[in-house]
Amino acid sequence: MTFDEAKRAINEQLKPKALGEEEVSLLEANNRVLKEDVASTLDIPPFNRSTVDGYAVKAEDTLGAEENQPVKLEVCGVVNVGEPPKISISKGEAAEIVTGAPVPEGADAVVMVEYTEEKDDELRVYRTATTDENVMKRGTDIKKGETILKAGQVLGAPEIGVLAALGITKVKVFKVPVVAVLSTGAEVTEPGKELPAGKIYDINAYSLSTAVRESGGKPVYLGVVSDDKTELHKALERALASSDMVVTSGGVSVGPRDLTPQVVNSLGEPGLVVSGLAVKPGKPTTIALIGRKPVFALPGHPTSALLIFHLLARPVIQLMSGRPAKETTTVKAKAGTRMFSAKGRRTFVMVKLKRNKSNRLIAEPVETGASGAITTLAKADGFVEIPETHQFIDTDEEITVALLKDVI
Numbered sequence: 001m002t003f004d005e006a007k008r009a010i011n012e013q014l015k016p017k018a019l020g021e022e023e024v025s026l027l028e029a030n031n032r033v034l035k036e037d038v039a040s041t042l043d044i045p046p047f048n049r050s051t052v053d054g055y056a057v058k059a060e061d062t063l064g065a066e067e068n069q070p071v072k073l074e075v076c077g078v079v080n081v082g083e084p085p086k087i088s089i090s091k092g093e094a095a096e097i098v099t100g101a102p103v104p105e106g107a108d109a110v111v112m113v114e115y116t117e118e119k120d121d122e123l124r125v126y127r128t129a130t131t132d133e134n135v136m137k138r139g140t141d142i143k144k145g146e147t148i149l150k151a152g153q154v155l156g157a158p159e160i161g162v163l164a165a166l167g168i169t170k171v172k173v174f175k176v177p178v179v180a181v182l183s184t185g186a187e188v189t190e191p192g193k194e195l196p197a198g199k200i201y202d203i204n205a206y207s208l209s210t211a212v213r214e215s216g217g218k219p220v221y222l223g224v225v226s227d228d229k230t231e232l233h234k235a236l237e238r239a240l241a242s243s244d245m246v247v248t249s250g251g252v253s254v255g256p257r258d259l260t261p262q263v264v265n266s267l268g269e270p271g272l273v274v275s276g277l278a279v280k281p282g283k284p285t286t287i288a289l290i291g292r293k294p295v296f297a298l299p300g301h302p303t304s305a306l307l308i309f310h311l312l313a314r315p316v317i318q319l320m321s322g323r324p325a326k327e328t329t330t331v332k333a334k335a336g337t338r339m340f341s342a343k344g345r346r347t348f349v350m351v352k353l354k355r356n357k358s359n360r361l362i363a364e365p366v367e368t369g370a371s372g373a374i375t376t377l378a379k380a381d382g383f384v385e386i387p388e389t390h391q392f393i394d395t396d397e398e399i400t401v402a403l404l405k406d407v408i
Helices: 005-015 157-165 205-214 229-241 258-267 301-318 374-381
Strands: 021-025 053-059 071-079 093-097 109-112 116-119 122-125 147-149 170-174 177-182 216-225 246-250 270-275 288-289 293-298 328-337 347-353 361-365 382-386 398-403
Touching: 005 270, 005 288, 005 347, 021 216, 021 374, 053 071, 053 122, 116 398, 177 205, 177 229, 177 270, 205 216, 216 229, 216 293, 229 246, 229 258, 229 293, 246 301, 258 288, 258 293, 293 301, 301 347, 328 347, 328 382, 347 374, 361 398
Parallel strands: 071 093, 177 216, 177 246, 246 293, 328 361
Antiparallel strands: 021 170, 053 093, 053 109, 071 122, 116 122, 270 288, 288 293, 328 398, 347 361, 347 382, 382 398
């Protein structure tokens, strides 16, 4: 199946969408996706407040005040923060006020303390104030009834701060998809255990679990499963029962122990959606739908597994968590050397970005060494896509690089 056919099949058969809603406290809402619009139930600030330390005055009373010709006002009291004013300002009067305190009735400006001098309840003002100067008016920040957050927004520190400002303690968000992650293979050992001869540590489960979390899902690591049809069947049944989606790695090629595609297909209808992709890397990728739950069986090679996850599995998790399927950020660059494609397959070449003497971005292929090298993606800033119809990208040709990470 071509890469484009696979994407169409995922959209048409898996039909990924948000799982539903739940209500969580603000302290649990970080990185969650808002289920519905939030409208303000009050004005913010709820009163006219001073933005500086100084004196609340009538602006017209300070008209003509200069450094050599101050205006004299009578100090009639003090306004403290956190309590309503106990005084009002009449003509010729001023009240001491601190930052954040409510502006008393009758006052329409605040003179900064730096432009005043007080002695024996007499205030000398050395600068003319204008109406509303140093005053944040009621509802200036947020007006009552105003929609302040939209459904689909990802909640972070600023958004949660806005909700707290409105006195909200709980918020409706989309459910987080639970994604079961497991690895297969007789050669794989879990990190933390002694590494026997001929074995490798389980790279993919940890990198893929992290990728699941970055996509908006909740990974659940189910360990390593041996290349045994019965054991694999049981493990996948447990994974499906305890999650909304399953991601596996390994056991999808054409070797005698590559049992994952046939076992996945036996788990239920409708079964396999994709069984093999005309891409490099990632050719043996298998994708299935069991009931309503997607299963992504990725290659065992770390670079292939993470790349295919990024291209095909990540958008599904994003949609299931209520997020939009974000397009990968791209930049224009010049090819630093000729890059070849695999005949008849869409080819993704991992590249490192650098700048030349003319400050142009240059994309250089990352030396892969072998398809199982985990360092390939760690070294790469992004990848270049070469269509099936192209044999190569030539040196100095302008290309589009899809970024895998933030690049300065």
